[in-house]
Every structure is written in C-alpha cells, then in structure tokens.
Amino acid sequence: MAFVGRTHKPVVDQEKCQQCGICVGACPAETMPDFRRDRDTVRGYVYTETELKKRMERPPCTDACPLGQRVQDYVRLLKQGRVKEALLIIREDNPLPGLCGYVCHHPCERACLRGSWDDPVSIRELKRYAVQYETAHRDEILEVLKGRKRVEQGKEIVVVGAGPAGLACGFELIMSGYAVKIMDALPEPGGMLVGGIPPFRLPRWVIAHDVGIIRSLGVVFDLPVRVGKDISIQEIRQNGADAVVLATGAWQDLDLGIPGEDAQGYMTCLDFLGKANAGEQAALKGRVLVIGGGNAAVDTARSALRLGADEVIILYRRTREEMPAIADEVEEALKEGVQIQYLVGPTQVIVQGGRVAGVEAIRMELGAPDESGRRRPVSVEGSAFVEPADTVITAIGQRPATSFLEGEDVSDKKVINCDGSGMVIGHEAVFAAGDALSGPSTVVEAAASGKQAARRVMDYLEGGNRAC
Numbered sequence: 001m002a003f004v005g006r007t008h009k010p011v012v013d014q015e016k017c018q019q020c021g022i023c024v025g026a027c028p029a030e031t032m033p034d035f036r037r038d039r040d041t042v043r044g045y046v047y048t049e050t051e052l053k054k055r056m057e058r059p060p061c062t063d064a065c066p067l068g069q070r071v072q073d074y075v076r077l078l079k080q081g082r083v084k085e086a087l088l089i090i091r092e093d094n095p096l097p098g099l100c101g102y103v104c105h106h107p108c109e110r111a112c113l114r115g116s117w118d119d120p121v122s123i124r125e126l127k128r129y130a131v132q133y134e135t136a137h138r139d140e141i142l143e144v145l146k147g148r149k150r151v152e153q154g155k156e157i158v159v160v161g162a163g164p165a166g167l168a169c170g171f172e173l174i175m176s177g178y179a180v181k182i183m184d185a186l187p188e189p190g191g192m193l194v195g196g197i198p199p200f201r202l203p204r205w206v207i208a209h210d211v212g213i214i215r216s217l218g219v220v221f222d223l224p225v226r227v228g229k230d231i232s233i234q235e236i237r238q239n240g241a242d243a244v245v246l247a248t249g250a251w252q253d254l255d256l257g258i259p260g261e262d263a264q265g266y267m268t269c270l271d272f273l274g275k276a277n278a279g280e281q282a283a284l285k286g287r288v289l290v291i292g293g294g295n296a297a298v299d300t301a302r303s304a305l306r307l308g309a310d311e312v313i314i315l316y317r318r319t320r321e322e323m324p325a326i327a328d329e330v331e332e333a334l335k336e337g338v339q340i341q342y343l344v345g346p347t348q349v350i351v352q353g354g355r356v357a358g359v360e361a362i363r364m365e366l367g368a369p370d371e372s373g374r375r376r377p378v379s380v381e382g383s384a385f386v387e388p389a390d391t392v393i394t395a396i397g398q399r400p401a402t403s404f405l406e407g408e409d410v411s412d413k414k415v416i417n418c419d420g421s422g423m424v425i426g427h428e429a430v431f432a433a434g435d436a437l438s439g440p441s442t443v444v445e446a447a448a449s450g451k452q453a454a455r456r457v458m459d460y461l462e463g464g465n466r467a468c
Helices: 042-049 052-057 060-064 071-079 083-093 097-103 107-111 123-136 138-148 164-175 204-216 233-238 269-277 295-306 327-336 443-461
Strands: 156-160 179-183 220-222 243-246 266-268 287-291 311-315 339-341 344-352 355-369 375-379 385-388 391-394 430-432
Touching: 060 071, 060 107, 071 083, 071 123, 083 097, 083 123, 083 138, 097 123, 097 204, 097 443, 107 123, 123 138, 123 204, 138 204, 156 164, 156 233, 164 179, 164 204, 164 443, 233 243, 243 443, 266 269, 269 295, 269 391, 287 295, 287 355, 295 311, 295 327, 295 391, 327 339, 355 391, 430 443
Parallel strands: 156 179, 156 243, 179 220, 243 430, 266 391, 287 311, 287 391, 311 339
Antiparallel strands: 344 355, 355 375, 355 385
C-alpha cells in the first residue's frame, strides 16, 4: 500500500507510489459529497481546488506547467541523487531550464497539493540545482542531446526574435532535424531576458548557458538584424527560408495618456531597464515614482534603488491581492526598501520648468470585476493629492511593435493575427509565437508558445504526417 494515515496528514511511500491516481478515484468522497467539504483536509483541497478529471490524467504540477514538465519524475530522481537523469528528463520538455530555474513564475508550486497541509515542493529551486549539474557537465549533456536529434530534414527555418519564444522554437526545430537561423535586433541573444530583466534577478551567465547549448546544437544567430528595416519578411523567404517564425516580443511601452509625459525626468520602463541593464543609465537622485504593478514595475523599482535613488515608491491602482507581479519578487522589493502605495491612480505629471516635479493622483476603490476577472478600480471623488517626485517611470504594460506588418496581419488588440493553423494572415509559411502573438506573458509561457509554433511549422512542412 502506497498511501497510509489520515487524510489531513497523509504519508506516501514514494517507492511504492505509481502516480496512478487510484487513491483519488477510490476516495469515499466520490460517492459521498459531504466528505468533500472539509477544506482543512487534503481530500477537501483536492475537491475544491483541482479539476479531478485532469488530476486523474496528470499530476496538478504538470498540468499547471505551460511546458507540461514531468515534475514528479525529475523531483524523485533528484531526491535519489540521480541528477543527470533528472536533468535529461527536464530537457525533454524544457529548452530553457536555466532561465526557468531563475525567473519562472512557478505555477507548478501553486498547484502542488503538498501546499495544502505544509509548504509546496520548491520545484523551481530544484530545477536550478539540476542546471548547476548541467553547467559542470556541459559536454556530457550535449552529447546526449545531439544523440536525440532527428535526421536532417533538408529545410531551413528563420526565427525572428531571440527571446524565450524564439529560443525555444529554435531548440525544438534543431532537435527535429531542421536548419535554424535566429535573427534579432539586439546585438546579443535573449530579447527581453537581456533588455528587460535585470542581472540581479537573472544572472547573465544563465542566459549565456542556455543560449550556448542551443548554439552548440547547430542554431545559427544573425545579429543584429531588424526585420522591416534591414530585411523584409518577403526577402527572408526569397533567400531560401522554407518557413519563418515571428517571435518579436512586446517591445512597445503603453502610455498613461495623461498630461506631462513629455517632461524631462519622465521615462518608460523598457527604455529605463534597457539602459540600466546595459550600464548606460545615469545615476538617479531624490524621489522616484514607478507607476504599475507587474514584474516590469517591480524590476524598475529595484533597479532605481541600485542606481542611487533616495526613495522609490510604486503607485498601483489596485491592491496587493490583484498585483500581477510575482509575489516573491514583490517581497524582495519590499525588503530592499521599495515602498508601495495601493489604490492610487495617476491623473497627470506635475511639471515645473520643463522638468518632473511630481504626480497628481486620485484615490481608488475596487468595483465590479472587469474582463480580466480582477475588480475594476474606481476613482474616489474629492480624493486628489500630489505625490512629489524627481523622476517618474511608467510600467503599465507593453504591446508588440508590429510596424513591419500591416492590414489584416495585426489584430484589433495590436498582436499578430494568425489563422487556425497558426499561420500569419496573408503570409504563406510565416508563423508567430510568444508575446507578439499573445501579448505580454511570462518566460515559461513564451517558451511554450515557441515550442507550439515549431510544431505547427513542422506540421505544415511535413503535411501533417510528422513522425514523433
């Protein structure tokens, strides 16, 4: 028997457990609904927090992972000290394990049933541990990966964009026997990983490692090349590409649309982070206000502190509960001294002598849920106030820069428009992936989109008869 003990404190014999789901299917709560209501038990948690049909098919951690990684398998191997085997299982599903070990938003841990009576398994940290092994045994792992590659298909794919979606797409295609070239406008691969995420959160050696594996497998990088300026999509196809994947990311900051955004001392987060990450941003002084509540806002605030700001305050129009930033990163920011003011909506940038002097804002309260499911912020009449500042940086979101496309190619939501097969409208053999297709997403979601685009390319080129 693999499972003993009371349901609120189960004991699982890992050597006997086969992950078959019989214990869930045989639970009395299947036929006695009253047993499902005690949320303090594992049984109650399973019935109130998970979809049982999916639970029977795959573990919740695997189901929650955009890449569908076999979490339980590699965690068990790590527990047994079989690190190489664990790493190779990770590599079957995840082309960017190093990056995910540092900046994944780890939805697998939120889904982990262990967290209902204790703490969830630290899955992201365990992946990071496995990647440490890979860095120390790089040639050994590369030999295995090269042995997994399919025979050469005699076709070339050009991927536009070297961010997580483009890198994952390139990895999937090269492993499937295709020649792959990745173009990017930046002088080094990584996309938003190098242009948007600060080094203190994502060490640059991690990017270099994952990119290095992809390069060593045969992917060619052509940098810097800006599609739409240096070369067109049509020219890429005319130069011999059998298919093109657009993974150009979301590089255009959204504006607040309030007076004063042209003042000196006002910046957008991607401009600020790009310069900060490249060592080109001048030191900051005085008081910095960061407007937004996502990961970019938190990264911006933490970077501003490191650049010398005396005080950094995030202004967010909802509450901590609705804040989309990764909770761990918010905690780190607070520990470092970043302040957060909730339920605050900026109405204009205060300008004196052509320079930022502060932000006029209004207090907010939460109303009915909007289309995102979060409660909509509503202005509180008569609550306007001024928050002094020397610098204002907005981080309220980004959207794809799709100036190299036009007409039906771009949807009303300003993302690339594709048909049911994933092909860009009006462009034969041209596909899209990542944030350019979905709008801003996480690293692991972008990687999953890149893998999906690679599969669509292969289905197209192989007439739907691709061998597994």
